[in-house]
Amino acid sequence: MSWLTDDSDSDDRYADYGDRIRVRPNPKANKPRTKRRPEHSEAITGMVTGVDRGRYSVLVPAGVDPEDPSERSVTAARARELRRNPIVIGDRVHIVGNTSGEIGSLSRIVRIEDRSTLLRRSADDSDRVERVMVANADQMLIVVAAANPEPRVRLVDRYLVAAYDAGIQPLICITKIDLADPEPFLEHFSALEVPVFRSSPETWPLDEIRETLAGKTTVFVGHSGVGKSTLINALVPEAYRATGHVNEVTGRGRHTSSSSVALRAETPGAEAGEAGWVVDTPGVRSFGLGHVTSDGILRGFTDLAELIDSCPRGCTHHDDAPNCELDAAIESGVLDATGASRVESLRRLLK
Numbered sequence: 001m002s003w004l005t006d007d008s009d010s011d012d013r014y015a016d017y018g019d020r021i022r023v024r025p026n027p028k029a030n031k032p033r034t035k036r037r038p039e040h041s042e043a044i045t046g047m048v049t050g051v052d053r054g055r056y057s058v059l060v061p062a063g064v065d066p067e068d069p070s071e072r073s074v075t076a077a078r079a080r081e082l083r084r085n086p087i088v089i090g091d092r093v094h095i096v097g098n099t100s101g102e103i104g105s106l107s108r109i110v111r112i113e114d115r116s117t118l119l120r121r122s123a124d125d126s127d128r129v130e131r132v133m134v135a136n137a138d139q140m141l142i143v144v145a146a147a148n149p150e151p152r153v154r155l156v157d158r159y160l161v162a163a164y165d166a167g168i169q170p171l172i173c174i175t176k177i178d179l180a181d182p183e184p185f186l187e188h189f190s191a192l193e194v195p196v197f198r199s200s201p202e203t204w205p206l207d208e209i210r211e212t213l214a215g216k217t218t219v220f221v222g223h224s225g226v227g228k229s230t231l232i233n234a235l236v237p238e239a240y241r242a243t244g245h246v247n248e249v250t251g252r253g254r255h256t257s258s259s260s261v262a263l264r265a266e267t268p269g270a271e272a273g274e275a276g277w278v279v280d281t282p283g284v285r286s287f288g289l290g291h292v293t294s295d296g297i298l299r300g301f302t303d304l305a306e307l308i309d310s311c312p313r314g315c316t317h318h319d320d321a322p323n324c325e326l327d328a329a330i331e332s333g334v335l336d337a338t339g340a341s342r343v344e345s346l347r348r349l350l351k
C-alpha cells in the first residue's frame with residue numbers, strides 16, 4: 001500500500017499530472033506511458049480546510065463526486081512530486097485514492113489548482129523568505145480593538161499592505177467600542193474607504209458581517225486579545241475557538257489547536273449565498289512584509305496614489321526625497337493632519 005504514504009511516487013498512475021507540477025527528471029521518462037493512462041475523472045476536487053503536520057483536511061462538496069455525491073471531509077497527504085509546493089488553507093486540490101472520508105482512510109493530493117489570490121507574510125521585514133498563509137481568499141477582515149489592547153495604526157497598515165498586495169479586499173472590524181471611542185483611530189483610515197464594522201457585546205454587527213461573508217472566503221486577522229475568537233464563535237457557533245486569557249507559559253486554556261482552519265459560516269437570507277468561509281489564523285505573531293516590493297507597499301496607500309503619481313520620476317518618497325509631492329501636499333494643506341499621518345505610515349513601511 002505504498003500510495004498511502006507521503007513518499008510514494010513509485011507508480012506511474014498519475015504521471016499525467018506531471019505536466020502541471022514540477023517533477024524531478026525521471027530516469028524512466030523515455031518509456032512510453034500509454035499502458036496505464038490515468039483516468040482524470042478519477043481525481044475529485046476539494047478545498048483544503050485544515051493543515052496539521054503533513055496531513056490536510058480536504059472538504060469535498062456535495063455533488064462533486066458522481067460515485068458518492070455526499071459532502072465529506074477527506075484526510076489527505078500530498079504526492080511526493082508536490083513536496084516542494086506549499087499547500088495552504090483555501091487551496092483547491094485534486095485528490096485521488098481513498099476519497100471516502102472514512103475514519104482512518106488517507107487520500108493523496110496530486111494537483112493544486114491555480115490560485116486567485118495568495119496571502120503571504122515573512123517572519124520580519126528583513127526576511128525575504130515568504131510564508132504562504134491562505135490561498136483564494138477574497139477578503140481580509142482586520143479585527144482591532146478600540147482598547148485593551150490599545151489599537152496600533154502600524155499593525156493595521158501592515159495588514160492593509162498585505163491585503164492589497166495579495167489582491168484581497170480589506171475590511172475592518174473594530175471591537176470593544178464599549179471601552180473606548182473608536183472614531184479617532186478609524187479617522188486614520190477614513191480616506192481608504194475600507195468598510196468598517198463597529199462591535200461591542202451589546203451591539204454585535206453580526207447580520208452586517210454575515211451579509212459581507214456570504215459567498216466569499218474571508219481571512220480574519222488580528223492581534224491577540226482583540227476578540228477575534230469571540231467574533232468567530234458568534235459567527236460560527238460550532239467553531240469553539242478558544243477565547244479569553246491563555247497562560248503564556250503552559251498554553252492552558254486553549255480548547256482548540258493553534259493552527260489555521262477554514263470554517264463554514266451560515267449566512268441565512270444573504271443575497272450572495274447561504275454560506276461563506278471564515279479562515280482563522282491564530283498564533284500569527286508577526287506580519288513581516290519583507291517579501292513585498294515598494295510598489296506593493298504603495299498599492300496599500302490608494303488614498304495617496306494621485307499625489308505619488310505626480311512625484312518626480314524615481315522618487316523614493318522617503319523623508320529626504322527631493323521634491324516629493326507628499327511633502328508639498330502636507331505644506332500646502334492639500335493633506336490634513338490625517339493625511340500627514342498616512343504619509344508617516346507609508347514612509348515607515350518603505351524604510
Ligand SMILES: Nc1nc2c(ncn2[C@@H]2O[C@H](COP(=O)(O)OP(=O)(O)OP(=O)(O)O)[C@@H](O)[C@H]2O)c(=O)[nH]1
Nearest residue numbers: 175176199200201224225226227228229230243244
Ligand atoms: N469589553 C469587551 N470585551 C470583549 C469584546 N470582545 C471580546 N472581548 C473580550 O476580550 C477577551 C479576548 O477575546 P478573544 O476572543 O479571546 O480574543 P482573540 O483575539 O481571539 O485573542 P487570542 O485568542 O489570543 O488570539 C475576552 O475576554 C473577551 O470576552 C468586546 O466587544 N468588548
Ligand SMILES: [Zn+2]
Nearest residue numbers: 311315317324
Ligand atoms: Zn515622492
